[in-house]
Amino acid sequence: MRTQVGIVGAGPAGLTLGRLLERAGIENVILESRSRDHVEHRIRAGVLEQGTADLLVEAGVGERMQREGIVHHGIELQFDGERHRVPLSELTGGRSIVIYGQTEVVKDLIAARLESGSPLHFEVEDVSLHDLEEHPRIRFGGEELECDLVAGCDGFHGVSRPSIPPGVLRIYEREYPYGWLGILAAVAPSSDELVYAHHERGFALLSLRSPELSRLYVQVRHDEDVAEWPDDRVWEELRTRVGPLTRGPVLEKGVTGMRSFVAEPMQYGRLYLAGDAAHIVPPTGAKGLNLAIADVKILAEAIVAWYESGDRARLDGYSDACLRRVWRAEHFSYWMTSMLHRDDDAGEFGRMLQLSQLRYVTTSTAAATSLAENYVGLERV
Numbered sequence: 001m002r003t004q005v006g007i008v009g010a011g012p013a014g015l016t017l018g019r020l021l022e023r024a025g026i027e028n029v030i031l032e033s034r035s036r037d038h039v040e041h042r043i044r045a046g047v048l049e050q051g052t053a054d055l056l057v058e059a060g061v062g063e064r065m066q067r068e069g070i071v072h073h074g075i076e077l078q079f080d081g082e083r084h085r086v087p088l089s090e091l092t093g094g095r096s097i098v099i100y101g102q103t104e105v106v107k108d109l110i111a112a113r114l115e116s117g118s119p120l121h122f123e124v125e126d127v128s129l130h131d132l133e134e135h136p137r138i139r140f141g142g143e144e145l146e147c148d149l150v151a152g153c154d155g156f157h158g159v160s161r162p163s164i165p166p167g168v169l170r171i172y173e174r175e176y177p178y179g180w181l182g183i184l185a186a187v188a189p190s191s192d193e194l195v196y197a198h199h200e201r202g203f204a205l206l207s208l209r210s211p212e213l214s215r216l217y218v219q220v221r222h223d224e225d226v227a228e229w230p231d232d233r234v235w236e237e238l239r240t241r242v243g244p245l246t247r248g249p250v251l252e253k254g255v256t257g258m259r260s261f262v263a264e265p266m267q268y269g270r271l272y273l274a275g276d277a278a279h280i281v282p283p284t285g286a287k288g289l290n291l292a293i294a295d296v297k298i299l300a301e302a303i304v305a306w307y308e309s310g311d312r313a314r315l316d317g318y319s320d321a322c323l324r325r326v327w328r329a330e331h332f333s334y335w336m337t338s339m340l341h342r343d344d345d346a347g348e349f350g351r352m353l354q355l356s357q358l359r360y361v362t363t364s365t366a367a368a369t370s371l372a373e374n375y376v377g378l379e380r381v
């Protein structure tokens with residue numbers, strides 16, 4: 001088998017890259033180790049930056065998002081028991097965010113892919129990458145796919161990053177001593193906008209996926225046992241940290257660890273890493289999915305330029321072009337996380353610094369604008 005671009009992983013990065021290349025007339029094959037059902041139902045991110053939403057529309061997969069996505073013009077920061085609105089659109093010349101679940105983005109991309117007939121293989125086994133310097137090949141389930149280029153879009157635990165020889169990558173990493181216990185509940189959101197709450201018992205977040213589905217989180221230990229959190233305990237903890245809210249049936253419950261991670265450079269030979277395969281952010285800044293889409297936009301443009309002109313300059317500059325945005329998002333995500341989470345190591349001094357920062361961000365237009373432009377996504381980094 002032969003194709004122009006072999007794409008490993010059918011998450012947001014791989015599927016969006018496949019779509020962009022297909023529309024530019026570049027053949028590609030997507031290989032995914034999980035089942036379609038699994039990929040379509042993984043509950044993850046839900047905040048799309050303006051630039052992400054615009055790209056999905058341009059790629060012809062934004063129609064349902066435009067119909068069902070909920071546009072938000074602000075977020076709330078809660079501390080000392082009071083809520084303060086950060087008017088995102090007012091502070092960023094009218095830019096906004098769209099609430100539309102990653103599950104829905106992935107479903108739309110898969111539907112478009114199946115309609116176009118471009119190859120997308122689920123449940124492929126034993127994926128391995130070979131000869132990445134010159135003539136890349138992807139082996140899977142007893143078959144071999146030759147390609148001009150390979151896009152490693154297989155997430156943090158995929159095979160692409162570990163296929164790069166030792167000593168090539170520089171890794172920057174930070175683990176946090178806490179995590180999020182999240183629930184998805186079949187109940188209308190208790191707040192019109194997202195509420196990020198600082199509380200002495202720990203951080204909490206009121207979020208949503210749709211007018212009927214709430215997504216709610218409380219800060220817990222990174223190794224918290226979800227069995228210790230029956231539904232009533234989760235609702236009670238949310239009420240304590242955020243205030244009164246409407247309860248409903250809990251459809252999903254899980255603990256997510258928090259990590260910052262960057263692998264540099266995001267390329268080796270003819271292998272290009274994109275999305276979580278190259279970098280991870282803690283979810284507080286709502287950046288993971290948006291970064292994955294920003295990477296593949298740059299990668300698709302570089303690949304198209306290479307096929308059109310034979311000039312490798314943009315492909316060679318891929319990693320540097322992505323890393324500017326990646327590091328901005330790494331800092332923003334770390335900063336939001338540090339400002340809002342209870343940190344026992346930082347003690348009372350740390351808590352007072354957090355409160356001072358929160359007061360500053362909610363009273364100074366300059367500070368609020370900095371948060372807002374990062375949250376909706378910087379156009380230029």
Ligand SMILES: Cc1cc2nc3c(=O)[nH]c(=O)nc-3n(C[C@H](O)[C@H](O)[C@H](O)COP(=O)(O)OP(=O)(O)OC[C@H]3O[C@@H](n4cnc5c(N)ncnc54)[C@H](O)[C@@H]3O)c2cc1C
Pocket residue numbers: 008009010011012013014031032033034039043044045046047102127153154155156157158159256274275276277283285286287288289290292
């Ligand atoms: C539990 C959880 C909650 C999250 N919550 C948020 C949030 O609230 N906000 C936010 O912004 N971000 C969140 N994120 C991050 C966000 O979901 C990711 O940044 C985003 O999914 C990245 O997309 P991706 O395509 O790079 O990787 P992924 O979505 O991880 O996709 C990678 C794909 O590759 C496949 N794959 C893996 N190994 C192989 C292999 N060997 N061969 C073939 N295929 C393979 C995987 O099955 C997967 O489908 C969360 C992540 C997790 C894990």
